[in-house]
Structure formats: structure tokens, C-alpha cells
Amino acid sequence: QVYNDYFFYEPAFNTHDGGYVPLEVSDVAPQKLRVPELLKPDRETDTDMYYTVIAQAGETNILPGKPTKTWGYNQSLLGKTILFKRGKNIHVTVKNELPELTTYHWHGLSVSGDIDGGCHTPVYPGESKVLNFKCDQPAATLWLHAHPCPSTAEQVWHGLATAVVVKDEHEAILPLPRNYGVDDIPVILQDRRFHEDNQWDYHADYDPDGVQGPTAMINGTINPYFDVTTQKLRLRLLDGANRREWRLHFSDDLKFTQIAGDGSLLTHPVQFTHLMLTCAERAEIVVDFSGYKPGDDVILYSDDVPIMHFRIHEFEKDDSKLPDTLFTMDTPAVTKNTPVHHIVMSGMDEEVAIDDKKFNMERIDAKQEMGSCEIWEVTNTNDCEGGMVHPYHMHGCFFEVLDRDGKKPYPNETGLKDTIGINPNETVRLKVWFDHPGIFMYHCHIIEHEDGGMMAQIQVDDPKHPQKFHLMDMDTL
Ligand code: C2O
Ligand code: CU
Numbered sequence: 001q002v003y004n005d006y007f008f009y010e011p012a013f014n015t016h017d018g019g020y021v022p023l024e025v026s027d028v029a030p031q032k033l034r035v036p037e038l039l040k041p042d043r044e045t046d047t048d049m050y051y052t053v054i055a056q057a058g059e060t061n062i063l064p065g066k067p068t069k070t071w072g073y074n075q076s077l078l079g080k081t082i083l084f085k086r087g088k089n090i091h092v093t094v095k096n097e098l099p100e101l102t103t104y105h106w107h108g109l110s111v112s113g114d115i116d117g118g119c120h121t122p123v124y125p126g127e128s129k130v131l132n133f134k135c136d137q138p139a140a141t142l143w144l145h146a147h148p149c150p151s152t153a154e155q156v157w158h159g160l161a162t163a164v165v166v167k168d169e170h171e172a173i174l175p176l177p178r179n180y181g182v183d184d185i186p187v188i189l190q191d192r193r194f195h196e197d198n199q200w201d202y203h204a205d206y207d208p209d210g211v212q213g214p215t216a217m218i219n220g221t222i223n224p225y226f227d228v229t230t231q232k233l234r235l236r237l238l239d240g241a242n243r244r245e246w247r248l249h250f251s252d253d254l255k256f257t258q259i260a261g262d263g264s265l266l267t268h269p270v271q272f273t274h275l276m277l278t279c280a281e282r283a284e285i286v287v288d289f290s291g292y293k294p295g296d297d298v299i300l301y302s303d304d305v306p307i308m309h310f311r312i313h314e315f316e317k318d319d320s321k322l323p324d325t326l327f328t329m330d331t332p333a334v335t336k337n338t339p340v341h342h343i344v345m346s347g348m349d350e351e352v353a354i355d356d357k358k359f360n361m362e363r364i365d366a367k368q369e370m371g372s373c374e375i376w377e378v379t380n381t382n383d384c385e386g387g388m389v390h391p392y393h394m395h396g397c398f399f400e401v402l403d404r405d406g407k408k409p410y411p412n413e414t415g416l417k418d419t420i421g422i423n424p425n426e427t428v429r430l431k432v433w434f435d436h437p438g439i440f441m442y443h444c445h446i447i448e449h450e451d452g453g454m455m456a457q458i459q460v461d462d463p464k465h466p467q468k469f470h471l472m473d474m475d476t477l
Contacts, residue, residue: 113438
């Protein structure tokens, strides 16, 4: 079966927003897609990996003419891809060379609250901090982005976002492309508006429902092409935009196979011709170019705007077949007694809230014990007409999607997720458990909604090791 549906409610697509900024076809000459290098560990042993991640400001040649002032991790824009191997002890020195405080949020990493990098763990300009944790989670595409409250959106817009890849032994034996940079690449989907002298101006473009720009930027490249030299290509798609949804499809309605979602492989590969990603969601897809010959150009579109080209070169035949089962979910069982936690996402613009409240760093909104499982029922009370899809994200955990309004989740919502688009007037039920203690945020991942207060926080206690958590407030930041 090949799905050719975006699944989300069409009336809630961002194209209907009052402030919608349509993508425009770029008139710059095609540029080779920037494929971020893998970040070199400072040191790696059989058991440990050591990295240094530096948030820095710089300039990047994105368009012909003047360079754009940008921020990035270990480079001037976005960052190098950070690889964690499951089972290893990881030590990351995070350093802040920016003129303002930032945090290092590991979106999708299964770690305790003090490592997670939410707003209670600032790193001040000129300072650094060492994060030590064990990587123990399935292979997946995660990401690192800034998360200081309330300037997450602006810092991400400046460029503080990069791909993080977790590898494990299970994924390593599947017949999947994994030659990084050749047939396995991150694809970070963002959009920007370029002002005079090729500069970004977050404040000029500000919109409380999410900042957008008319120019698609992929891995920091405008109008990119990628040279395809293998029959199969694995794209680790990440919606790294502040607000934009991507509705992706290829020329010729070329079908592709989704193999992974946010936090793991999907239980089964699923074939699509169309795929919608909401902010912060990831999808790993494998595209098979067997029907093309050298010289062909395969185009990736979002809605009907071409955003990237795949230039086909000679490649060897690849008959590898994926198994029907990619991943087995091993999640806590739900019983009649499993507690249900209901939360409501409401509003648009400045009115956004969770449970009718704006985010407050000094208020704990929920508690759950580490290791215990609860059902979270999350409702988006926006109107079906004129409302929007809010991408709901939780730190510190993965969830399993149980249902949408009592109906089956979308076919690619198997496996572990940490972000889910919720349609107006819809309730999704999630099975949620935490493996680590700490204070964790949950929020809408339209980043201006998050900064605008559509965020709350949960305290997760380890019953065996009770601890006191330190909450920052806006004034002590
Ligand atoms: Cu991707 Cu709270 O963030
Ligand atoms: Cu929202």
C-alpha cells in the first residue's frame, strides 16, 4: 500500500493562516547542498565519547553578495552532525561564545532534566559546562537546539540547530543506506526572509503565530541540489523551521519509504508519495531512484514549490529488501488503572496557553514518577475553521501514539515519538513514561507559541532517589 495523503486536516494547514508567507521559487543559481560534516569527537574509547560543542556567532555565504550574520554550533551556521553510539558514556563540553545566554537542548535525547537543556540550565556568555550521560536509546535522528526562555525562537532563527544521530546495533544490521554524506544525509528544513545586504531580521519578521520567510533553506543552502550516486538514498528529514509545515512530495509522485520517526525506527516501513511534517518532527525516508538514469533531475517539493533537486548520476544496482518488521515496541502496558492526564492547548497569536495558563518557570504544572506510565490526553481546542495544527512536544520522554479522536494514529506514527501535530478540535491519546528524573518542559513546537507561553513543565521524581530541583526564574537568568 502506498499512501498519498497528508492526513492532517486541510483547513488547518498553515497556508490558511492570516500571516502565511508562501514559499517562493528561489532565483539564485543552484547550489550544492551543504551536508554538515560529522563532528569529530575530541576523544573516543571503547566505552566513552568526548565532544565539544561551541555556540558561536559568525558570517555565512548563503546568497551571492554579502555574507549573512548567523549563529551555529562549531561553525557559523547550524552545526556539524553529532553522533552518539548507544551504550557509550558521553561527555559533552558545551561552550557559549555568544553575546547572550543560551541553553543546549537535546531534543529527543533520553537524559535527566539537568542534561536535557531546557530553560533551567543556562550557560552564560563565556562560560562552559560538561554534560555527562549514558546514551541508552534506540537509533534515531534527534537534534540540538537552543532553548532559553523566552528567546528560543530568535536563537533558532539565528541558526542554533543541528542534527544529532544515535546509532545502535539493531539498526546497524538492517539493509539501510548508512554511508554518511553519500547515501545517508540530514535534511534540515527551514525558511528565512533575507533583508537588505542578505541579512535576517527576526524582529522585522516577527509574528506571534510563528516567524516565516519565503525562502526555503535546507541545511543552510538556498536552492540546493544533491548529487545522487547510489540507487537508494536515506534522508533524515527534520522540520527545523520556527513555524512552517512541510508538505513534501517528489516529481513524478515518486514513492518513498518512511523507516523512522522521531525517536526510533517505525515498527514497519511505510510507503508514501506525500508526507507532512510539523515543527520539530523527524522522518527518515529511503528514496529509490532505480527508475532514473544519469542526467535526470528529481525534484522535491513542498506544496507546489520546488525546494531541492536530486541530480542522478551512475549508480550500482541495489536490490536490498527491507524486512517487514523494523522495530519492536517494548513499552509499559496500559491497564484500567493507568492514570489519565488531560491537557488543553488553546488559542492562537498572543492568546496561546496550556490549560489556560502561560508558562511560568517557577511553577510545576504536573508530576509523574519515573518509570510509571500515564495516558496523556492532549486536546487542541482551536476551531476547525481558522484554527491551526499545534505540534505538541514533550521533553524527557518518548511517547507512543494510542489514537487520534479514538481513531487509529496515522500510519507513520508507530515507533517512539516526541512531537505530534494535533489538529484543531482533536484529542490525541499518548502513552507517556519517563526513564529519567528532572524538570521537563512540554509545549507547542511552533517556537513563537512556546516563547509566547504555550509551554508547561513537569517534575519527574525518582522514587528511589528523591531530590530537590532548582527552578530558575526569569529574574535570576
Ligand atoms: Cu525542540 Cu522544548 O524543544
Ligand atoms: Cu502552537
